[in-house]
Amino acid sequence: TPEIDYILIESTGLGEPLPIAQTFYMDDLQQRVRLDNLVSVIDAANFWRYYESEVPDENNPGESVALAPLLIDQLEFANTIILNKVDFAEPEVVDALEALARQLNPSARILRACYGDVPLSELIDTHRYDYERGFEHPDWEEEWNKTGSESEEYGFHSFVYRADRPFVWRRFEALLEEWHPSIVRCKGLAVFVDHEPVIVQQAGRHVALDILDFSDPAADAPQIPSPSDDKAFEGCFINPITQYGDADPETLTTELVFIGRSMPEAAIRAQLEACLV
Structure with missing residues:
Protein backbone atom coordinates (compact mmCIF):
# COMPACT_ATOMS: atom_id res chain seq x y z
CA THR A 1 0.00 0.00 0.00
CA PRO A 2 1.48 3.40 -0.95
CA GLU A 3 2.11 5.88 1.83
CA ILE A 4 -0.65 8.50 2.11
CA ASP A 5 0.63 12.06 2.18
CA TYR A 6 -2.66 13.94 2.22
CA ILE A 7 -6.39 13.19 2.28
CA LEU A 8 -8.71 15.61 0.50
CA ILE A 9 -12.37 15.30 1.51
CA GLU A 10 -15.12 16.89 -0.58
CA SER A 11 -18.25 17.41 1.48
CA THR A 12 -21.74 17.90 0.16
CA GLY A 13 -22.54 21.46 -0.90
CA LEU A 14 -24.99 21.56 2.00
CA GLY A 15 -22.35 20.70 4.58
CA GLU A 16 -21.33 22.99 7.42
CA PRO A 17 -17.60 23.24 8.29
CA LEU A 18 -18.16 23.03 12.06
CA PRO A 19 -19.59 19.49 12.26
CA ILE A 20 -17.01 18.35 9.69
CA ALA A 21 -14.25 19.64 11.95
CA GLN A 22 -15.80 17.94 14.97
CA THR A 23 -15.39 14.58 13.26
CA PHE A 24 -11.62 14.95 13.66
CA TYR A 25 -11.94 15.27 17.46
CA MET A 26 -13.48 11.82 17.77
CA ASP A 27 -11.69 8.74 19.11
CA ASP A 28 -7.97 8.78 18.29
CA LEU A 29 -8.14 10.72 15.02
CA GLN A 30 -6.02 13.57 16.43
CA GLN A 31 -3.16 11.11 16.88
CA ARG A 32 -3.58 9.61 13.41
CA VAL A 33 -4.28 12.63 11.17
CA ARG A 34 -4.06 16.43 11.37
CA LEU A 35 -6.94 18.57 10.17
CA ASP A 36 -5.22 21.12 7.97
CA ASN A 37 -7.70 23.40 6.25
CA LEU A 38 -11.47 23.87 6.01
CA VAL A 39 -12.35 25.38 2.63
CA SER A 40 -15.73 26.88 1.71
CA VAL A 41 -16.40 27.54 -1.96
CA ILE A 42 -19.04 30.24 -2.36
CA ASP A 43 -21.07 30.86 -5.53
CA ALA A 44 -20.53 34.62 -5.84
CA ALA A 45 -22.98 34.89 -8.73
CA ASN A 46 -25.92 33.38 -6.82
CA PHE A 47 -25.09 33.84 -3.14
CA TRP A 48 -27.40 36.78 -2.46
CA ARG A 49 -30.32 35.15 -4.28
CA TYR A 50 -30.00 32.07 -2.09
CA TYR A 51 -29.33 34.21 0.98
CA GLU A 52 -32.71 35.94 0.62
CA SER A 53 -34.69 32.80 -0.25
CA GLU A 54 -36.73 30.41 1.85
CA VAL A 55 -37.66 26.77 1.34
CA PRO A 56 -40.69 24.80 2.54
CA ASP A 57 -40.22 23.23 5.95
CA GLU A 58 -40.91 19.55 5.33
CA ASN A 59 -41.28 18.93 9.08
CA ASN A 60 -43.85 21.72 9.52
CA PRO A 61 -46.29 21.98 6.58
CA GLY A 62 -47.22 25.54 5.72
CA GLU A 63 -44.05 26.98 7.21
CA SER A 64 -40.73 27.85 5.60
CA VAL A 65 -37.05 27.81 6.51
CA ALA A 66 -34.58 30.56 5.54
CA LEU A 67 -31.39 29.49 3.79
CA ALA A 68 -29.38 32.40 5.20
CA PRO A 69 -28.27 30.56 8.39
CA LEU A 70 -26.80 27.69 6.37
CA LEU A 71 -24.86 30.09 4.14
CA ILE A 72 -23.61 32.03 7.16
CA ASP A 73 -22.45 28.81 8.82
CA GLN A 74 -20.41 27.96 5.73
CA LEU A 75 -18.64 31.32 6.00
CA GLU A 76 -18.12 31.55 9.76
CA PHE A 77 -16.05 28.45 10.47
CA ALA A 78 -13.99 28.09 7.29
CA ASN A 79 -10.23 28.68 7.25
CA THR A 80 -10.20 29.45 3.54
CA ILE A 81 -13.09 31.05 1.66
CA ILE A 82 -13.12 30.96 -2.14
CA LEU A 83 -15.49 33.40 -3.81
CA ASN A 84 -16.01 31.50 -7.04
CA LYS A 85 -17.68 32.53 -10.33
CA VAL A 86 -16.69 36.17 -9.83
CA ASP A 87 -16.71 36.48 -13.63
CA PHE A 88 -20.49 35.97 -13.54
CA ALA A 89 -21.15 38.57 -10.83
CA GLU A 90 -21.02 42.36 -10.78
CA PRO A 91 -17.92 43.75 -9.01
CA GLU A 92 -19.99 45.52 -6.35
CA VAL A 93 -21.83 42.26 -5.60
CA VAL A 94 -18.53 40.44 -5.07
CA ASP A 95 -17.22 43.32 -2.94
CA ALA A 96 -20.30 43.12 -0.71
CA LEU A 97 -19.91 39.36 -0.36
CA GLU A 98 -16.24 39.68 0.56
CA ALA A 99 -17.10 42.37 3.11
CA LEU A 100 -19.67 40.04 4.69
CA ALA A 101 -17.15 37.19 4.80
CA ARG A 102 -14.52 39.38 6.46
CA GLN A 103 -17.03 40.62 9.02
CA LEU A 104 -18.14 37.09 9.90
CA ASN A 105 -14.71 35.48 9.77
CA PRO A 106 -11.84 38.01 10.08
CA SER A 107 -9.12 35.37 10.33
CA ALA A 108 -10.09 33.46 7.17
CA ARG A 109 -8.04 33.60 4.00
CA ILE A 110 -10.40 34.95 1.29
CA LEU A 111 -9.70 34.35 -2.40
CA ARG A 112 -11.54 35.29 -5.59
CA ALA A 113 -11.68 32.76 -8.40
CA CYS A 114 -13.09 31.75 -11.76
CA TYR A 115 -13.76 28.04 -12.27
CA GLY A 116 -12.31 27.46 -8.79
CA ASP A 117 -8.80 28.22 -10.06
CA VAL A 118 -6.64 29.00 -7.01
CA PRO A 119 -3.03 28.08 -6.17
CA LEU A 120 -2.72 24.61 -4.70
CA SER A 121 -0.61 26.08 -1.88
CA GLU A 122 -3.75 27.90 -0.67
CA LEU A 123 -5.56 24.59 -0.17
CA ILE A 124 -3.07 21.92 0.88
CA ASP A 125 -0.58 21.84 3.75
CA THR A 126 -1.57 25.30 4.98
CA HIS A 127 -1.67 24.53 8.75
CA ARG A 128 -4.58 26.98 9.01
CA TYR A 129 -6.87 24.93 11.22
CA ASP A 130 -6.39 25.55 14.95
CA TYR A 131 -7.73 22.78 17.20
CA GLU A 132 -7.88 25.02 20.28
CA ARG A 133 -9.84 27.77 18.52
CA GLY A 134 -12.35 25.19 17.32
CA PHE A 135 -13.46 24.57 20.90
CA GLU A 136 -14.03 28.30 21.38
CA HIS A 137 -16.75 28.58 18.73
CA PRO A 138 -20.06 29.55 20.44
CA ASP A 139 -21.99 26.85 18.57
CA TRP A 140 -19.52 24.05 19.33
CA GLU A 141 -21.51 22.41 22.15
CA GLU A 142 -24.87 22.72 20.41
CA GLU A 143 -23.53 21.29 17.16
CA TRP A 144 -21.78 18.44 18.98
CA ASN A 145 -25.10 17.27 20.47
CA LYS A 146 -27.19 17.99 17.39
CA THR A 147 -29.21 15.22 15.72
CA GLY A 148 -30.17 15.24 12.05
CA SER A 149 -28.39 16.80 9.09
CA GLU A 150 -28.39 20.03 7.14
CA SER A 151 -30.27 18.24 4.37
CA GLU A 152 -33.10 17.38 6.74
CA GLU A 153 -33.09 20.84 8.35
CA TYR A 154 -33.39 22.75 5.08
CA GLY A 155 -35.46 20.31 3.03
CA PHE A 156 -32.73 19.30 0.57
Whole structure:
Protein backbone atom coordinates (compact mmCIF):
# COMPACT_ATOMS: atom_id res chain seq x y z
CA THR A 1 0.00 0.00 0.00
CA PRO A 2 1.48 3.40 -0.95
CA GLU A 3 2.11 5.88 1.83
CA ILE A 4 -0.65 8.50 2.11
CA ASP A 5 0.63 12.06 2.18
CA TYR A 6 -2.66 13.94 2.22
CA ILE A 7 -6.39 13.19 2.28
CA LEU A 8 -8.71 15.61 0.50
CA ILE A 9 -12.37 15.30 1.51
CA GLU A 10 -15.12 16.89 -0.58
CA SER A 11 -18.25 17.41 1.48
CA THR A 12 -21.74 17.90 0.16
CA GLY A 13 -22.54 21.46 -0.90
CA LEU A 14 -24.99 21.56 2.00
CA GLY A 15 -22.35 20.70 4.58
CA GLU A 16 -21.33 22.99 7.42
CA PRO A 17 -17.60 23.24 8.29
CA LEU A 18 -18.16 23.03 12.06
CA PRO A 19 -19.59 19.49 12.26
CA ILE A 20 -17.01 18.35 9.69
CA ALA A 21 -14.25 19.64 11.95
CA GLN A 22 -15.80 17.94 14.97
CA THR A 23 -15.39 14.58 13.26
CA PHE A 24 -11.62 14.95 13.66
CA TYR A 25 -11.94 15.27 17.46
CA MET A 26 -13.48 11.82 17.77
CA ASP A 27 -11.69 8.74 19.11
CA ASP A 28 -7.97 8.78 18.29
CA LEU A 29 -8.14 10.72 15.02
CA GLN A 30 -6.02 13.57 16.43
CA GLN A 31 -3.16 11.11 16.88
CA ARG A 32 -3.58 9.61 13.41
CA VAL A 33 -4.28 12.63 11.17
CA ARG A 34 -4.06 16.43 11.37
CA LEU A 35 -6.94 18.57 10.17
CA ASP A 36 -5.22 21.12 7.97
CA ASN A 37 -7.70 23.40 6.25
CA LEU A 38 -11.47 23.87 6.01
CA VAL A 39 -12.35 25.38 2.63
CA SER A 40 -15.73 26.88 1.71
CA VAL A 41 -16.40 27.54 -1.96
CA ILE A 42 -19.04 30.24 -2.36
CA ASP A 43 -21.07 30.86 -5.53
CA ALA A 44 -20.53 34.62 -5.84
CA ALA A 45 -22.98 34.89 -8.73
CA ASN A 46 -25.92 33.38 -6.82
CA PHE A 47 -25.09 33.84 -3.14
CA TRP A 48 -27.40 36.78 -2.46
CA ARG A 49 -30.32 35.15 -4.28
CA TYR A 50 -30.00 32.07 -2.09
CA TYR A 51 -29.33 34.21 0.98
CA GLU A 52 -32.71 35.94 0.62
CA SER A 53 -34.69 32.80 -0.25
CA GLU A 54 -36.73 30.41 1.85
CA VAL A 55 -37.66 26.77 1.34
CA PRO A 56 -40.69 24.80 2.54
CA ASP A 57 -40.22 23.23 5.95
CA GLU A 58 -40.91 19.55 5.33
CA ASN A 59 -41.28 18.93 9.08
CA ASN A 60 -43.85 21.72 9.52
CA PRO A 61 -46.29 21.98 6.58
CA GLY A 62 -47.22 25.54 5.72
CA GLU A 63 -44.05 26.98 7.21
CA SER A 64 -40.73 27.85 5.60
CA VAL A 65 -37.05 27.81 6.51
CA ALA A 66 -34.58 30.56 5.54
CA LEU A 67 -31.39 29.49 3.79
CA ALA A 68 -29.38 32.40 5.20
CA PRO A 69 -28.27 30.56 8.39
CA LEU A 70 -26.80 27.69 6.37
CA LEU A 71 -24.86 30.09 4.14
CA ILE A 72 -23.61 32.03 7.16
CA ASP A 73 -22.45 28.81 8.82
CA GLN A 74 -20.41 27.96 5.73
CA LEU A 75 -18.64 31.32 6.00
CA GLU A 76 -18.12 31.55 9.76
CA PHE A 77 -16.05 28.45 10.47
CA ALA A 78 -13.99 28.09 7.29
CA ASN A 79 -10.23 28.68 7.25
CA THR A 80 -10.20 29.45 3.54
CA ILE A 81 -13.09 31.05 1.66
CA ILE A 82 -13.12 30.96 -2.14
CA LEU A 83 -15.49 33.40 -3.81
CA ASN A 84 -16.01 31.50 -7.04
CA LYS A 85 -17.68 32.53 -10.33
CA VAL A 86 -16.69 36.17 -9.83
CA ASP A 87 -16.71 36.48 -13.63
CA PHE A 88 -20.49 35.97 -13.54
CA ALA A 89 -21.15 38.57 -10.83
CA GLU A 90 -21.02 42.36 -10.78
CA PRO A 91 -17.92 43.75 -9.01
CA GLU A 92 -19.99 45.52 -6.35
CA VAL A 93 -21.83 42.26 -5.60
CA VAL A 94 -18.53 40.44 -5.07
CA ASP A 95 -17.22 43.32 -2.94
CA ALA A 96 -20.30 43.12 -0.71
CA LEU A 97 -19.91 39.36 -0.36
CA GLU A 98 -16.24 39.68 0.56
CA ALA A 99 -17.10 42.37 3.11
CA LEU A 100 -19.67 40.04 4.69
CA ALA A 101 -17.15 37.19 4.80
CA ARG A 102 -14.52 39.38 6.46
CA GLN A 103 -17.03 40.62 9.02
CA LEU A 104 -18.14 37.09 9.90
CA ASN A 105 -14.71 35.48 9.77
CA PRO A 106 -11.84 38.01 10.08
CA SER A 107 -9.12 35.37 10.33
CA ALA A 108 -10.09 33.46 7.17
CA ARG A 109 -8.04 33.60 4.00
CA ILE A 110 -10.40 34.95 1.29
CA LEU A 111 -9.70 34.35 -2.40
CA ARG A 112 -11.54 35.29 -5.59
CA ALA A 113 -11.68 32.76 -8.40
CA CYS A 114 -13.09 31.75 -11.76
CA TYR A 115 -13.76 28.04 -12.27
CA GLY A 116 -12.31 27.46 -8.79
CA ASP A 117 -8.80 28.22 -10.06
CA VAL A 118 -6.64 29.00 -7.01
CA PRO A 119 -3.03 28.08 -6.17
CA LEU A 120 -2.72 24.61 -4.70
CA SER A 121 -0.61 26.08 -1.88
CA GLU A 122 -3.75 27.90 -0.67
CA LEU A 123 -5.56 24.59 -0.17
CA ILE A 124 -3.07 21.92 0.88
CA ASP A 125 -0.58 21.84 3.75
CA THR A 126 -1.57 25.30 4.98
CA HIS A 127 -1.67 24.53 8.75
CA ARG A 128 -4.58 26.98 9.01
CA TYR A 129 -6.87 24.93 11.22
CA ASP A 130 -6.39 25.55 14.95
CA TYR A 131 -7.73 22.78 17.20
CA GLU A 132 -7.88 25.02 20.28
CA ARG A 133 -9.84 27.77 18.52
CA GLY A 134 -12.35 25.19 17.32
CA PHE A 135 -13.46 24.57 20.90
CA GLU A 136 -14.03 28.30 21.38
CA HIS A 137 -16.75 28.58 18.73
CA PRO A 138 -20.06 29.55 20.44
CA ASP A 139 -21.99 26.85 18.57
CA TRP A 140 -19.52 24.05 19.33
CA GLU A 141 -21.51 22.41 22.15
CA GLU A 142 -24.87 22.72 20.41
CA GLU A 143 -23.53 21.29 17.16
CA TRP A 144 -21.78 18.44 18.98
CA ASN A 145 -25.10 17.27 20.47
CA LYS A 146 -27.19 17.99 17.39
CA THR A 147 -29.21 15.22 15.72
CA GLY A 148 -30.17 15.24 12.05
CA SER A 149 -28.39 16.80 9.09
CA GLU A 150 -28.39 20.03 7.14
CA SER A 151 -30.27 18.24 4.37
CA GLU A 152 -33.10 17.38 6.74
CA GLU A 153 -33.09 20.84 8.35
CA TYR A 154 -33.39 22.75 5.08
CA GLY A 155 -35.46 20.31 3.03
CA PHE A 156 -32.73 19.30 0.57
CA HIS A 157 -32.35 15.89 -0.96
CA SER A 158 -30.47 14.30 -3.83
CA PHE A 159 -30.81 11.51 -6.36
CA VAL A 160 -28.78 9.99 -9.18
CA TYR A 161 -30.13 9.48 -12.70
CA ARG A 162 -28.51 6.79 -14.86
CA ALA A 163 -29.34 5.68 -18.38
CA ASP A 164 -27.80 3.13 -20.71
CA ARG A 165 -29.51 4.65 -23.75
CA PRO A 166 -28.16 7.99 -25.05
CA PHE A 167 -30.01 11.30 -25.10
CA VAL A 168 -31.06 13.14 -28.24
CA TRP A 169 -29.19 16.46 -28.16
CA ARG A 170 -32.12 18.61 -29.31
CA ARG A 171 -34.43 17.17 -26.65
CA PHE A 172 -31.90 17.60 -23.85
CA GLU A 173 -31.12 21.15 -24.97
CA ALA A 174 -34.83 21.97 -24.83
CA LEU A 175 -35.07 20.45 -21.34
CA LEU A 176 -32.32 22.79 -20.11
CA GLU A 177 -34.55 25.71 -21.10
CA GLU A 178 -37.28 24.30 -18.83
CA TRP A 179 -34.99 23.18 -15.98
CA HIS A 180 -37.07 22.72 -12.83
CA PRO A 181 -36.43 25.61 -10.39
CA SER A 182 -36.16 23.24 -7.42
CA ILE A 183 -32.86 21.87 -8.81
CA VAL A 184 -30.05 23.71 -7.05
CA ARG A 185 -27.16 21.64 -8.38
CA CYS A 186 -26.67 19.08 -11.13
CA LYS A 187 -23.39 17.54 -12.26
CA GLY A 188 -22.29 14.50 -14.17
CA LEU A 189 -21.88 13.01 -17.62
CA ALA A 190 -24.47 13.14 -20.40
CA VAL A 191 -24.11 10.88 -23.46
CA PHE A 192 -25.86 11.55 -26.78
CA VAL A 193 -26.63 9.65 -29.95
CA ASP A 194 -26.03 12.70 -32.16
CA HIS A 195 -23.51 14.78 -30.17
CA GLU A 196 -20.24 14.38 -28.27
CA PRO A 197 -20.56 13.43 -24.57
CA VAL A 198 -20.58 16.43 -22.25
CA ILE A 199 -19.81 17.11 -18.60
CA VAL A 200 -22.86 18.87 -17.12
CA GLN A 201 -22.23 21.47 -14.41
CA GLN A 202 -25.30 23.36 -13.21
CA ALA A 203 -25.42 25.63 -10.17
CA GLY A 204 -28.40 27.92 -9.75
CA ARG A 205 -29.10 29.67 -13.02
CA HIS A 206 -25.73 28.91 -14.55
CA VAL A 207 -25.34 25.80 -16.71
CA ALA A 208 -22.04 24.77 -18.30
CA LEU A 209 -21.70 21.95 -20.83
CA ASP A 210 -18.09 20.91 -21.48
CA ILE A 211 -17.47 18.57 -24.38
CA LEU A 212 -15.25 15.62 -23.57
CA ASP A 213 -12.07 15.50 -25.64
CA PHE A 214 -10.62 12.02 -26.13
CA SER A 215 -8.03 13.06 -28.67
CA ASP A 216 -5.65 14.92 -26.36
CA PRO A 217 -4.77 13.50 -22.90
CA ALA A 218 -4.60 15.91 -20.01
CA ALA A 219 -1.13 17.40 -20.24
CA ASP A 220 -0.97 18.50 -16.64
CA ALA A 221 -2.16 15.28 -15.01
CA PRO A 222 0.22 14.17 -12.24
CA GLN A 223 2.25 11.06 -12.94
CA ILE A 224 1.75 7.73 -11.20
CA PRO A 225 4.43 7.65 -8.46
CA SER A 226 5.93 4.30 -9.55
CA PRO A 227 5.06 1.32 -11.75
CA SER A 228 4.46 -0.82 -8.66
CA ASP A 229 1.70 1.53 -7.52
CA ASP A 230 -0.29 1.39 -10.77
CA LYS A 231 -3.18 -0.60 -9.32
CA ALA A 232 -3.40 1.49 -6.14
CA PHE A 233 -3.66 4.70 -8.15
CA GLU A 234 -5.75 3.35 -11.00
CA GLY A 235 -8.51 5.83 -11.89
CA CYS A 236 -6.83 8.77 -10.13
CA PHE A 237 -5.46 11.93 -11.73
CA ILE A 238 -8.27 12.31 -14.26
CA ASN A 239 -9.28 15.71 -15.55
CA PRO A 240 -12.99 15.10 -16.33
CA ILE A 241 -13.22 18.09 -18.68
CA THR A 242 -10.46 16.96 -21.03
CA GLN A 243 -10.11 13.23 -20.44
CA TYR A 244 -12.54 10.71 -18.97
CA GLY A 245 -9.82 8.31 -17.99
CA ASP A 246 -9.02 5.64 -20.56
CA ALA A 247 -12.66 4.85 -21.20
CA ASP A 248 -13.89 3.95 -24.68
CA PRO A 249 -16.30 6.71 -25.81
CA GLU A 250 -18.60 3.99 -27.13
CA THR A 251 -19.05 2.48 -23.65
CA LEU A 252 -19.87 5.66 -21.74
CA THR A 253 -23.33 6.02 -20.22
CA THR A 254 -25.21 8.93 -18.70
CA GLU A 255 -24.93 9.57 -14.95
CA LEU A 256 -26.25 12.80 -13.44
CA VAL A 257 -26.40 13.76 -9.75
CA PHE A 258 -29.20 16.13 -8.70
CA ILE A 259 -29.36 18.18 -5.49
CA GLY A 260 -32.36 20.35 -4.76
CA ARG A 261 -35.15 21.50 -2.49
CA SER A 262 -38.37 19.49 -2.53
CA MET A 263 -37.58 18.23 -6.04
CA PRO A 264 -40.37 16.32 -7.84
CA GLU A 265 -38.02 13.42 -8.55
CA ALA A 266 -40.50 11.33 -10.53
CA ALA A 267 -41.37 14.26 -12.80
CA ILE A 268 -37.71 15.13 -13.39
CA ARG A 269 -36.89 11.51 -14.19
CA ALA A 270 -39.80 11.42 -16.65
CA GLN A 271 -38.49 14.56 -18.38
CA LEU A 272 -35.06 12.97 -18.72
CA GLU A 273 -36.53 9.72 -20.01
CA ALA A 274 -38.34 11.72 -22.71
CA CYS A 275 -34.93 12.93 -23.94
CA LEU A 276 -33.66 9.40 -24.62
CA VAL A 277 -33.35 7.98 -28.10
